[in-house]
Amino acid sequence: MINPSRHKYLMRLFACLCLLYVGLSAMAQPKDSVRWMTFEQLSDSLQTNPKPVLLFFHTDWCAYCxxxxxxxxxxxxxxxxxxxxxxxxxxxxxxVDTVHFDGQILTNEVTKKRTGRYHALAKILAARDGNFVFPTTILLAPDFTVRKRHFEYLDRKRLLKML
Structure with missing residues (x-):
C-alpha cells in the first residue's frame, strides 16, 4: 500500500512531467512551417475537402532539393x-516505403535505398520523357490533373508565382 503523502508527491511529479513534455513538444515544432502530409493523408483530405495540391519530389543527394x-x-x-x-x-x-493512394499500392523495386532506384510514384508523376530531374515540383488541381510541373530549383518568388 502506498503512503498517501507519497502518492500525492508522485501524482504532482507526474503532472509536472506531463506539462514539461507538452511544453517542450510545442517548442520543438516550428510554429509556422509547411504542413506536409503523406499520400495516404492526401487521399483522405481530398475526399473530405478538395483543394489544389503541391507535390515536391526530392532525393537525399540533391543539393537543390x-x-x-x-x-x-x-x-x-x-x-x-x-x-x-x-x-x-x-x-x-x-x-522504399509502400504507398497506398487512390486505391493503388505503389512500391519501389528495391527493398534498400539506393541512388538511382526510384519509387513507382516518382516514375508516374516526377519523370519527364523517362528521365528524372530533381527537385520536381508539381501543382495539381483537386481532381489530381496536372496544372504545372517544374523540373528544377524554384526560388521563393518563382514558387509563389506558380501558386
Missing part, C-alpha cells in the same frame, strides 16, 4: 499561402 527545403519552404509568406490554400506533399523519390 535541400536548398529548397531549407530556404524556400521556410519562407513565411510561402508557408502561409501553402497551408491556407493547398495540400502539400513532400516525397523522397528513392523511398
Amino acid at each position: 535541400r536548398k529548397m527545403q531549407h530556404d524556400v519552404f521556410t519562407d513565411q509568406q510561402l508557408v502561409q499561402r501553402l497551408n491556407a490554400d493547398y495540400y502539400a506533399v513532400r516525397f523522397d523519390a528513392e523511398s
